[in-house]
Amino acid sequence: MSRRKQRARRGPPAALADALAAIGPEPGYDGVHTVEDAATVAKARVAWQERRAEVAAAHRKRSRVTDVEAMQERHSPTVEIAVDDGAGKRRTRTNYTRVRQSEAWRHNQLSAMQRQAEVEMVSAWKARTAGTGIRSFSQWGGPIDAGHRTNDGDHGGTLEKAWVEFVAACKAHRIRVALVVEVLAEPQTLRDVEKKFRMRPGSAMARYCRALDLWAVIRGWVRPAKFSGNVDKSA
DSSP states (O other), X not given: OOHHHHHHHHOSOHHHHHHHHHHOOOOOOTTOOSHHHHHHHHHHHHHHHHHHHHHHHHHHHHHOOOXXXXXXXXXXXXXXXXXXXXXXXXXEEEEEHHXXXXXXXXXXXXXXXXXXXXXXXXXXXXXXHTTSOOOOHHHHSXXXXXXXXXXXXXXXXXXXXXXXXXXXXXXXXXXXXXXXXXXXXXSOOHHHHHHHTTOOTTHHHHHHHHHHHHHHHHTTSSOGGGSOOOOOTTO
């Protein structure tokens, strides 16, 4: 049986059914023998139908949810979870299902090269912040402290050099490094980032992809001519 037929068989909600029952049955023409009586019954039937339409409209208005976030919360309530913030750390960060869904959607929209760029940028940022996630202007560019360096051989130094070049290139191409770090390392949805930076819906993902492409250019995976030259005027 189709869902439409199932809904038809279920009938109206209990509250609506009670409200309609309180109006009473539809007036009929039983026992009517004159034109005057028939006209009176016809007016009563019209009034009865209008009253039922008003009750049904009021019920739909009360049950309708216009707040998108409230609708999402009612359909799929958020569940608070705790995620370890690094090996050997007692600190935990609070995350939400909606954030995980946003991160999964973002990951699926990236190309293989952009995903590799994202992995390397995360490694470079963790090395710069020592896994604490503390952000400051001094950590965006310039060399990192000796205590923050990792013991992964030349790879860590390569990523550190690439990060310094990346920050300088972002300034040249008018890409906001703060926005890239928010999307890259913070447990937020893209919409939260756009609200924070007062951006148009959908623009955070586009600018984040431009940053990933710029990282690919710096790493030598693609030629600079392949990088889009559009200027981010909001920087």
